[in-house]
Amino acid sequence: MSTTRTIQVLVKLLPLIFALRKDRKKWIHQDNRELDLEQFRKNARKVLNSFISLGPVYIKLGQWLSSRADILPQPYLEELSKLQDSVPSAPFDQVKPIIEKDLGPINEKFDKIDPDSISGASLGQVYRGSISGQQIVIKVKRPGIEKVVEEDIKVLKKILPLALRFVDPNLRYSAKAMLSQFIETIHEEMDYTNESENLKKIKKTWQIPTK
Structure with a gap:
């Protein structure tokens, strides 16, 4: 090849x-x-x-x-x-196994995930979802x-x-x-793990202390 x-x-x-x-x-x-x-x-x-x-x-x-x-x-x-x-996203049926491999069954871990991506890039794509009523985004690498x-x-x-x-x-x-x-x-x-850690640091830095 x-x-x-x-x-x-x-x-x-x-x-x-x-x-x-x-x-x-x-x-x-x-x-x-x-x-x-x-x-x-x-x-x-x-x-x-x-x-x-x-x-x-x-x-x-x-x-x-x-x-x-x-x-x-x-x-x-x-x-x-x-x-x-x-960039046009890969079909959700190709992405779903990747999410479930890392996070577990979608119907158990999420309230829902919108199968239409909100953005697509050359390496990955992003979806809206919710967990326990809280809105989230899921970033997934393109299949393969x-x-x-x-x-x-x-x-x-x-x-x-x-x-x-x-x-x-x-x-x-x-x-x-x-x-x-x-x-x-x-x-x-x-390296989405590294990206996730950076986002957590940013959130912690900008978090407003409660009295």
Whole structure:
């Protein structure tokens, strides 16, 4: 699977890397008034659509890149910022077993859970529910996301040396460090236990003492 996936990603990304290399040089070295911004946007939309088609890890990569003005020209940042919007959620019948594995039977642990998610992201999705009459939210990882993430991280590590041959030298020196930073970020976002602990600390910090 890894080899097939690597080829699939390379076929999608290499043409985009070539286009980005040209656009980045133009953006850095030429007067912005002389640039064909529509062509920049067209190339950026291809990147956006390719990341969406490649799935959650690349959607997350696009979101991460959307704030990296040191890497991408402004039209790319603007297009990739659209990935901050919601992503269609997985069906609830695929999510229900994940909730019940961690928390137990839904009909025993909850008054109810609304099967329509209130938000969907590249790695997880959020649902409304209630326990003992109190409104709560449940954040759940996408079904099988751990396997998908680890597979695509392996692919990214494989294609990075090849991709570096086609980017300008200024990016080559920092690319490995940036990939490590991205991998660390995506693992942190998948650690819901750590996120839960942080939310508890925030709640405790802002809790108003009672007299």
